[in-house]
Every structure is written in structure tokens, then in C-alpha cells.
Amino acid sequence: MLTEERHQYIIEQLNQHQTVSVQDLVTNLGHSESTIRRDLTTLEDQDLLVRVHGGAKKKREPVDEPTMDEKTVKFIHEKEKISQLAASLINDFDVIYLDAGTTTYSMIPHLKDKNITIVTNGVPHAVLLTDYNIETILLGGRIKQRTKAIIGAIAEQTLAEVNFTKAFMGMNGVDVSQGFTTPDIDEAAIKRKAISQSNQSYVLVDLSKLEEVHFKKVADIDECTIITNTLPDKYHHFKEYTRIMEA
Amino acid sequence: MLTEERHQYIIEQLNQHQTVSVQDLVTNLGHSESTIRRDLTTLEDQDLLVRVHGGAKKKREPVDEPTMDEKTVKFIHEKEKISQLAASLINDFDVIYLDAGTTTYSMIPHLKDKNITIVTNGVPHAVLLTDYNIETILLGGRIKQRTKAIIGAIAEQTLAEVNFTKAFMGMNGVDVSQGFTTPDIDEAAIKRKAISQSNQSYVLVDLSKLEEVHFKKVADIDECTIITNTLPDKYHHFKEYTRIMEA
């Protein structure tokens, strides 16, 4: 039996049972303990499993999605600069709308001790803001499972009755001719309403979102100020058609 | 059996039943008491559970309520029976109001696969319900930091516009003459509104809440059905003045 086959079998067992014991592998693969141990060591070096006393367990799936059930957000360096710049635009007594999503979430630590009121549709955002003792109002309505964002008619109706000095939005696509776009139609509706209820709106995006177009349009390109990283030359034309701030 | 597998089994049992006893684990896992105890100690060190006399309980949910210390497996089993009985009253197509708080939170695992709509003011409740794929609407408004409950005028206003077939409430005090009471005035207002918008209201309380009186009255004693544990003789008079169900 080839080394490769043994490795495959081990991975297969792991996917099926979460764990394997050295002894099981010895009997099922008919090789010596030494060989099995070496296999496990090799596979661990390749980050394909984690060894535990007596065998091995499945490696925890690499964090595939930026889910938001933790208060510890991975602060990707570039994103961090964006959210820092955005937070610096906020003054005392502002009434802020904070859109759901990871980028806006990372603004929150920079808002400590500001005397402001924040309205948000992000459930984790509201929880964290409350923990920071910031006056927070969470929109009501349906919760979108993956992003933990509040969406739907009730939320829109509530939004219609309030006004903001500034809104900070996340966005999936920014394009000069197609404007601001996002794939989820319900989220698009909320975003659109929030922007319309705000004096000034800012869209926080990293460079990967530029020249992207998604299903549903949220706003025209001139309705919001874009906050992003320093623009490479290839995106130079954005400066002619938009208000843009570079972090 | 690998250590890892035992740990997984223990966590699984906890997610399903809130508690596990050492003895159950000994019989079901076929290992010595010593090993099981060591497992529990390890898992507690990793913050994955809390040990209590006789076994372990689920790590405290983010729903913190300054409730009595649940120091034994037995006591938690009692509480669990209450939420199980409450959940059994729910039928398909009900529109339910689920109050914030730990007792109502523990109803949620029993609601799996029911075809219902739930409105709640508990943020953690809404998140968990969504993860169980139950149609959920979260009230909007201010978040109370300690309990993560939504309170305030916006929430009350939203409540005024909806109606429920059944409401399940937590409560801090139940007394025959003073009725249902709670210490927080904002939460009292929400509770009162929810009860008034519901056909039938149930109050889930363990025995420690009986003959307790707190600051703000929520409802008269005859407005809700009480769901609690089997009544000891000293509380016998409750049966004459209230509708009461004993789990």
C-alpha cells in the first residue's frame, strides 16, 4: 500500500468521524505503529490534521467566512485604516447610522467615549456598542442568518421615522457607472433607506470592491462619500467622478 | 476511545440537555469516574462548561441574569423541566412572544422543527432561534446591557401593532396579592405590553420566585398561567388563586 493511499484513508476517516486512533489505523491499514505515527506526523506538518494523544482529530475548518459571532474581529491591516479614518469623522452629538457588516464592525473600538447615539441593523454591532456604553438603538425585524443583519419591512418602517447626521455603510460593489451595489435585495432596501435618511453617507470599502458590480443597486455613485485605501493609479478615474477619501 | 471523542460527547450532551451527571457519563462512555472527572476539569479549564455538584452544566449563556446559583445538576434539571413543559404547549402556526431571560432561552432547543413565528425582545434568543431556522422577529429599540434585552418606546410601539396566540414570560417575583413583579421599570413596561397583546400568557418561574415581590408590577396574578415545578405543601395556597401548571 502506497504512502499516499494511507494518507488518503486517514483523511477520509477524519472527515467521517472527526477523530481516529492510532490503534484503529494499525489494524485497518495493516502497518506498524511506527509507520502510522509517521503518517500522522507528516499530515500534521501539512496542516491537514491535529495530533492528539492516542490518535488525531480533524483540524478546525479554516475560518471560511467572516462570521460575526465573536467580539474579537480579525483586524486586517488595511481594513483597519479605513475604519479608523471613518471613526475620526464622528463628532459628539452626532446621530449615526451604522450598517451591518465586518468593516463597520471594526469601527466600534474607535468610538469609545464618544458622546453619540448610534442606530444599527447589525446585531453583533449593537451588542458590542452596548458593552462600550454607547447609546445604541437596534432596528427591529427579521434576522438574516449568515450576517446577523436585521432586514425587512419592520426595519424599513422604523428607519423611515428617524434621521441621521451621518451614515456609515458597508458595500459589496462600487462602480462609477453602476453606482453602489450589493447581492441581497433585502439588505439593499435597508441600505437605501438609511442613506436617504442621512445628511451625509459614507461607504467603507477596501480596494477589492472597486469596479465590482452586484445584483441590486443601492445608490448612485454621487450619493455617498467613499472611504477606502490609497488608490493605485489604475483606479485614478474614481477621483474625477466621486467624492473619495483615502486612508 | 480517544480523549477527544469523550470530550466531544460531553459537549454534545450539554448542548442537548443543558446538564450531564458524572454517573451518566461513566455508564455511557464506559470509563472510570476518575477519567470522567478529569475530562470535566479539562473542559472547564477551556471554558467549555461549568462544573456543578454531580456533573456539569452548560457554560452560562450570554443572557446573564443574576439568578440563583445553580450549584447542582438536580436543580438545573428542575428548571429544564419547566422550559420543556412550556415548549410542549406550542403548536404549529402559533405566533409566539418570547420574553428575554434565561428561562425562556432554554425553551429554544425544544422548539426545533416547529412551524411557528416568534417575536422576541431577547437578542441572544433571536440569534439562536435564527440558527434553528425558526421564523424570528426581533423587536427594535434600546439594548439593556446586562441582560441584552430590547427595551424602550420603540419596542413598545412595535409591540402595540402585533398580536400573539401565546406569550412566554420570565418573571422575578410572583405573589398572590401583589401579582407578577420585576425590578426594572423598562422591562416591566415591555412585559406588560406583551401580555396584553397575547391571547394566553404563561409565566415561567422556579420555586425560588414564589412569594417574592419586586419593585414594579407587571400584571395581576390571574392574568397569566404560571408554569413551575411541583409545588411543595408550603405553597399549596397558590393553587386556589392562580392557574398553575406543575412540571
Next chain:
DNA sequence: AGAATAATGATTGAAATTGATTGTAATTGG
């Protein structure tokens, strides 16, 4: 084929895990 290289299996002392025991602490049921 013959040498070099790689993979395997056996052995060994060290390290980790386990189950039993024991004396103490907590809980229960009068």
C-alpha cells in the same frame, strides 16, 4: 546490477493517561 536513498518495523526509555483507593467535603433524608 550495485550503490544510494527512502520507507518500514521493532525496540526502548520517557511521558501521558487511566482506574482504583483513600480521606474529606457536600448533600440528602430523616
Next chain:
DNA sequence: CCAATTACAATCAATTTCAATCATTATTCT
């Protein structure tokens, strides 16, 4: 309140698992 029961942490001996080493057997290259 006390006695009986049950649960507990600490300890220790027995067992299992481990990494390192070395001799043996495949495989590869020239």
C-alpha cells in the same frame, strides 16, 4: 440537627502512548 449517602480531589501503581533510534527491506538512480 445528625447520620447516611453521595460526590469530591489527591495520590499512586499499572497501562498505554509517544518520540527517538537502529536494523531491515523497498525503491530509485546511474
